[in-house]
Amino acid sequence: MLKGHFRYYDYEEIDLVHSLEAYPTGLIGFLLARRLKKPHVISAIGTYAVLWANYRVHKFIYSQILKRARAIFPISQGTAALIKKHFGPYLCGVPIQTILCGNDYARSIPREVALNRKFPEIPTILSVGVVIPRKGYHISLAAFAKVKKQLPQARYWIVGSIDDVNYFKQLQRFIASHCLKDVEFLGEVSEQKLRQCYEQASLFLLTPQQIDLYFEGFGLVYLEAGAYGLPVIGTKTGGVPDAVKDGVTGLLFEPDDVEGLSRSLLLLLTNLDLARKLGQANRAWAETLTWERSARHYYEAYLNLIKQT
Structure with missing residues (x-):
């Protein structure tokens, strides 16, 4: 051949x-x-x-x-x-x-739009990624459950195809057992709808896990969030620490640190000055890479x- x-x-x-x-x-x-x-x-x-x-x-x-x-x-x-x-x-x-x-995400989002974004009245967490265990939604949902106890009006949007039905059912059981409201699985969405989600979110959250030799090689989606001026929260696994500059463009925690993740969510949902500072730095990082x-x-x-x- x-x-x-x-x-x-x-x-x-x-x-x-x-x-x-x-x-x-x-x-x-x-x-x-x-x-x-x-x-x-x-x-x-x-x-x-x-x-x-x-x-x-x-x-x-x-x-x-x-x-x-x-x-x-x-x-x-x-x-x-x-x-x-x-x-x-x-x-x-x-x-x-x-x-x-x-990445080229920043090319399609004007800088002034990202740097001058208005945070929504309803605290809104956004995740984007296929629904599989490696993306760590069982961890992010556990953190969100703790957030809801102190910030009842918060909501959580999850964008991505459901590629593992059994895992999705596991997440649904967690939601039901914790009487957790305001979680929406939006599935695959159009580019226009995805843009709206980013524009209407308060921050971006994704908590990847390493499962055997399956891991997050980098994390381009954190830079996509940065193009919109969003601060990000992630986990210290695989290549995520290369995509997220801890304390500069976002906050990073150990993969199973639900307490730390929930505290960081509350911090960025309530301290908008800090959220804006991290989001603007994330925009600059997206423009750099x-x-x-x-x-x-x-x-x-x-x-x-x-x-x-």
């Missing part, structure tokens, strides 16, 4: 091969680079840069690809740490350079590798 495709390329114009997914795409990139006798570099994107440690055959193949790579580019420090933890013996001498994800910035870092890394070849 590869042989049939090679004839379309001028080999002399190829300086290196970059696999934008670690595996299985990285296997194709590895074979191509070997045939062309060019350096092979790999982007490591969250779960699928680490998951193969659980599969004997795939782990063997993947480990051979990793140890022969000229460089590995994780999208977060959290992803880098997990690759080193599970594939460390195969990474001796392989440079690992974290290049954070980019652009795809152009990522591309520049990749290009500089390419040049360094080519010089060494």
